Amino acid sequence: MQNNAAAGAGLPARLGRRLVLIVPYVWLILFFALPFLIVVKISLSVQRDGRPPYEPVFELGDGLVALWGGLQKFSTESYAAIFADRIYADAYLSSLWIAALATLCTLAIGYPLALAIARAPRRWRPLLIVLAVAPFWTSFLIRIYAWIVILKDEGLLNHALISAGLIAEPLHIYATQWAVLIGIVYSYLPFMILPLYNALEKQDEALVEAALDLGATPFAAFRQITWPLSVRGVIAGCLLVFIPAVGEYVIPDLLGSSDVLMIGRTLWDEFSTARNWPGAAAVATVLLVVLLAPITAYQRSQLQRKGAGR
Amino acid sequence: MPAPLVQLAGVSKHYGDVRAVDSVTLELEPGEFFALLGPSGCGKTSLMRLVAGFETPDAGRILLDGQDMQGVPPYRRPVNMMFQSYALFPHMSVERNIAFGLAQQGMSKGDIATRVAEMLRLVKLEGYGARRPEQLSGGQKQRVALARALAPRPKLLLLDEPLAALDRKLREETQFELMQVQRDLGITFMLVTHDQDEAMGMAQRIALMRAGQIEQIGDARAIYERPRTLFAAEFIGEINLFEGEAVQIDGARFAIVQGGRRIALAEDDSPVTGSVLIAVRPERMVMSHLHAGSAAEFEGTITEMAWLGDLTIWRVRLDDGRLLRVSRSNADVANAVFTRGDRVFVGFDAHSVRVLPK
Incomplete structure (x- = not known):
């Protein structure tokens, strides 16, 4: 009886389960895979005057001959340009360098903060987490403009330092890569704190006590217990900061000068000023491939860890 | 008469208005199996944490083997603890868990390996050294926790509700094994429990605690047969x-x-x-x-x-x-x-x- 009932309900139930799984895939295809394919397609196109500023353009109903003709117009010249001109390589390297530095800084600042929140009395933790995320309540642009006011030669920071007698001449931070670094670290700090907090909060506090009890100094206990058990959070936080930081456009545009080379700006210049859509699309595609490397490395390490756990 | 291994003199600890431990005076003999017994909130856990060094007393003195423990951090006390949750390090193998305390002392690799093998034999877990804590049963985790706490040869072992997480059958077996280990090693054990059977079954002497104070100290029989207060009479049996x-x-x-x-x-x-x-x-x-x-x-x-x-x-x-x-x-x-x-x-x-x- 029961078996029959289960079999009767099985088909719709299984269909329902499939549908639930299909929804996110449809989402990913519509809003990630498809746009990305369009970008790749544009990157393989050729610049031209007109609207849109590239060819070939495919229309539905063109027929197979037109399609074949279009396909033959595809070219890799945009990619060739990227590899030919040093400025692209410099922009990529400089972006990776600034993003890496910013990631290290957010980790150095975020880890102690996350640890302090995770070890705070339980009833305070939600409030402290809200405070860590609180800057998000203000517009991102306004916060970056505020940093201009702080970092300018005649800004708040220099004013305070000179009044305190610590320096005689104002520090030139604004419009340098240091200002970009400060802006990125400040803006992305919550993305570092949240996964770290998540990893640290789950740790049994008795583990550190056990380590201390067994003769480990507080530093040794941190190095051997707290840190290794939070590595997943560290990796997640670093990826969450590093990946968007590499492609960051607004912060270098507002806080940096034209000599702070970042790939986001190169992309924007290519797209708007030069009206070179295929070039911009190629820059974006190469960036994605560059960023895919650390993500896949991370996922592989996760899989291996899972495999080892079994 | 040997000098007492642990001496507590007028030890008090307050949390806000709560007197968790209220001028407790107590002595443990070397090699003794001692139990702190009481209902939850009676201060037994606080007292144990004071001895381990995780908390500092507001008043009174704690002496271990004649040495004043005032200001001595937990990692410099010759005391180890077996945690109620076992607190095994999840990212380390059984072997590395047991070796942890020895490695902190800077013991040589060879000596550590010898001692770890010895401890695995003691808790009957030979062949389990390479496993991770998550691959062990509750009873096995308990043994690893015991081995890890005993490996550095502490003068005093604190056991926080050691049998609480075990099922009934395993509990009795483990109880006898703990007593055997204690006798074999001659290490002083201080057991903290709310379970009268656990305390009576293992400990040579029991301190019954109530509201931060010691209600009665004696062997199980004395407290059972000659309780001094209504609380003692009702709590045990x-x-x-x-x-x-x-x-x-x-x-x-x-x-x-x-x-x-x-x-x-x-x-x-x-x-x-x-x-x-x-x-x-x-x-x-x-x-x-x-x-x-x-x-x-x-x-x-x-x-x-x-x-x-x-x-x-x-x-x-x-x-x-x-x-x-x-x-x-x-x-x-x-x-x-x-x-x-x-x-x-x-x-x-x-x-x-x-x-x-x-």
Whole structure:
């Protein structure tokens, strides 16, 4: 009886389960895979005057001959340009360098903060987490403009330092890569704190006590217990900061000068000023491939860890 | 008489207004198996954490092997603890867990390997060294926790509810194993538990705690047979209580049980006079169908009975409304004659009572 009932309900139930799984895939295809394919397609196109500023353009109903003709117009010249001109390589390297530095800084600042929140009395933790995320309540642009006011030669920071007698001449931070670094670290700090907090909060506090009890100094206990058990959070936080930081456009545009080379700006210049859509699309595609490397490395390490756990 | 290994003198610890530990004075002999027993919130865990060094006392002194522990951090105390949650390091193998304390001391690799093998043998986990804690059963985790805490050869091992997470069968087995290990190594054990069976089964001496203070210290038998307070009598085992009056007649002490019967009190009984409680353990109660002798003075009806294999427990509702508990070993085949609904006479002999201040 029961078996029959289960079999009767099985088909719709299984269909329902499939549908639930299909929804996110449809989402990913519509809003990630498809746009990305369009970008790749544009990157393989050729610049031209007109609207849109590239060819070939495919229309539905063109027929197979037109399609074949279009396909033959595809070219890799945009990619060739990227590899030919040093400025692209410099922009990529400089972006990776600034993003890496910013990631290290957010980790150095975020880890102690996350640890302090995770070890705070339980009833305070939600409030402290809200405070860590609180800057998000203000517009991102306004916060970056505020940093201009702080970092300018005649800004708040220099004013305070000179009044305190610590320096005689104002520090030139604004419009340098240091200002970009400060802006990125400040803006992305919550993305570092949240996964770290998540990893640290789950740790049994008795583990550190056990380590201390067994003769480990507080530093040794941190190095051997707290840190290794939070590595997943560290990796997640670093990826969450590093990946968007590499492609960051607004912060270098507002806080940096034209000599702070970042790939986001190169992309924007290519797209708007030069009206070179295929070039911009190629820059974006190469960036994605560059960023895919650390993500896949991370996922592989996760899989291996899972495999080892079994 | 050896010098005490642990000395607590007037140790107090407050949390806000709560006196978690209230001027406790206590001494542990070297090689002793000692238990701190009490209900949750009685301060036993706080006291243990004070000894381990995770908390600092507000007043009083803690001496370990004659050394004042004031200001000594937990990682410099010759004390190890077995945590209730076991707190095994999840990212380390069993071997590395056990080796952890030895590695902190800077012991050489070879010596560590020897000691770890020795500890694995001690807790009967040979061959499990390479496993991760998550691959172990509850009982195995408990053994690893024990081995890890014992590996650095502490002078004192603290055990926080060591059997709480184990099922009943495993608990008794583990209990005997812990006692064996303690005897073999000669390390002083301080057990913290709310479970009277755990404390009575393992410890040579028990300190019964209540509201931050020690209510009574003694071996299990002394606390069970001669509780000094109502709390001690009720916390350990079951007890029947009768209102009464303690009096002194011609230099001898008597208790007059409510209802009029007079019983002579033993010398060592607590020297209370006036209004008292006369306490009798269920297994010391006398029960019969006939009104036989002065011991069986109360009349009532059996309302419940529970047959537990080794013993049977009856609840007897007296005609004046009081509820008594009577138990007997099932080695006595006569038990079978008492069933629910029977009219019975119950009472006790004079030597079975304990007089408690009210």
